[in-house]
Amino acid sequence: xxxxxxxxxxxxxxxxxxxxxxxxxxxxxxxxxxxxxxxxxxxxxxxxxxxxxxxxxxxxxxxxxxxxxxxxxxxxxxxxxxxxxxxxxxxxxxxxxxxxxxxxxxxxxxxxxxxxxxxxxxxxxxxxxxxxxxxxxxxxxxxxxxxxxxxxxxxxxxxxxxxxxxxxxxxxxxxxxxxxxxxxxxxxxxxxxxxxxxxxxxxxxxxxxxxxxxxxxxxxxxxxxxxxxxxxxxxxxxxxxxxxxxxxxxxxxxxxxxxxxxxxxxxxxxxxxxxxxxxxxxxxxxxxxxxxxxxxxxxxxxxxxxxxxxxxxxxxxxxxxxxxxxxxxxxxxxxxxxxxxxxxxxxxxxxxxxxxxxxxxxxxxxxxxxxxxxxxxxxxxxxxxxxxxxxxx
Numbered sequence: 146x147x148x149x150x151x152x153x154x155x156x157x158x159x160x161x162x163x164x165x166x167x168x169x170x171x172x173x174x175x176x177x178x179x180x181x182x183x184x185x186x187x188x189x190x191x192x193x194x195x196x197x198x199x200x201x202x203x204x205x206x207x208x209x210x211x212x213x214x215x216x217x218x219x220x221x222x223x224x225x226x227x228x229x230x231x232x233x234x235x236x237x238x239x240x241x242x243x244x245x246x247x248x249x250x251x252x253x254x255x256x257x258x259x260x261x262x263x264x265x266x267x268x269x270x271x272x273x274x275x276x277x278x279x280x281x282x283x284x285x286x287x288x289x290x291x292x293x294x295x296x297x298x299x300x301x302x303x304x305x306x307x308x309x310x311x312x313x314x315x316x317x318x319x320x321x322x323x324x325x326x327x328x329x330x331x332x333x334x335x336x337x338x339x340x341x342x343x344x345x346x347x348x349x350x351x352x353x354x355x356x357x358x359x360x361x362x363x364x365x366x367x368x369x370x371x372x373x374x375x376x377x378x379x380x381x382x383x384x385x386x387x388x389x390x391x392x393x394x395x396x397x398x399x400x401x402x403x404x405x406x407x408x409x410x411x412x413x414x415x416x417x418x419x420x421x422x423x424x425x426x427x428x429x430x431x432x433x434x435x436x437x438x439x440x441x442x443x444x445x446x447x448x449x450x451x452x453x454x455x456x457x458x459x460x461x462x463x464x465x466x467x468x469x470x471x472x473x474x475x476x477x478x479x480x481x482x483x484x485x486x487x488x489x490x491x492x493x494x495x496x497x498x499x500x501x502x503x504x505x506x507x508x509x510x511x512x513x514x515x516x517x518x519x520x521x522x523x524x525x526x527x528x529x530x531x532x533x534x535x536x537x538x
Contacts, residue, residue, distance in 0.1 A: 212227070213287075214286075228286075237270065245276070245286055255278050271295040304470075308356060318341075319349070376399070376406065378415050378416055379439075380399065381412075382423050385424070386420060386423045395433070396435045399439075407521040407523060408518055408519065417494065437452045438451055442520055446500070447519075449516045450515045455511050457506045467502065491516065
């Protein structure tokens, strides 16, 4: 944001200076020299060795914001390139021009105004139009593209709302259960309520742990990169979920493609990412089924895969499942204790390691998630040594 304000200030300063120059008495200032009258002979000016200065229009066109200046009569005298096509579409430019006219009229009357425009596009844009009176007369308006800022504000607002809801639900349940427990003397009721309190407390703990894990990964702090055996990552991830898998009678099957396959990365983050994929696979699989964990070398990348034969994901959800708090089936997520942060963690881990995460799914048949990150140089060299044709290519 300070950069945006600096650019706007620069643009306004340039225009104010230019307007002021128009009102001065026939003198052209030259840096480091005495003023030269406009009526001075050309040869006198040539002898002064005047440095070349870029025209105002060139400077303004180089700015990443739109700039418009209107004189005292409301006539637009200056309009840079960004202001001419601020919206990027014809219908959007019409809306911007209408807003500009209204704000400039207000500014000419001595009042400063701002207006935010939501343009649905395509492309969708959010523009901030700001008009203010010019010191030397007339009015100046700037047009700033705040699309990214608006998106981040919306994400932050949604995040706060979602996490507040996710924390409020188990806390409220704990309060009600505790009150009911305090009023009951029946041993069976006490046992049942105590079990529900433990379950809600575990749910609250998982939500907080996921939130802290996501925050840590997003910030990229405490990253410890080293060469790690790919199969070890699968084993550690499986160990994190083994208790849940055993309770659901689900077998975790690790398909090892060799001990030499390795990656260079943060072991803790990678185990967390694969662990979240395995956790989801176990939770959304039928009992007495198999979840398969695999790893393979694809050129210079290692691809981890987690496959299940569960309920699958409908195609309309596939583009959004990696968003924070997005859940395909909210009712089932409540039963499984999920808050919708697991796949967001996977996506951030992939980005932190220069990789990507993909999913293929068929409703009623299951899903396969694939996390691909760069392989260690030793793994690539070993693969080329085993395959001379590949090395030659």
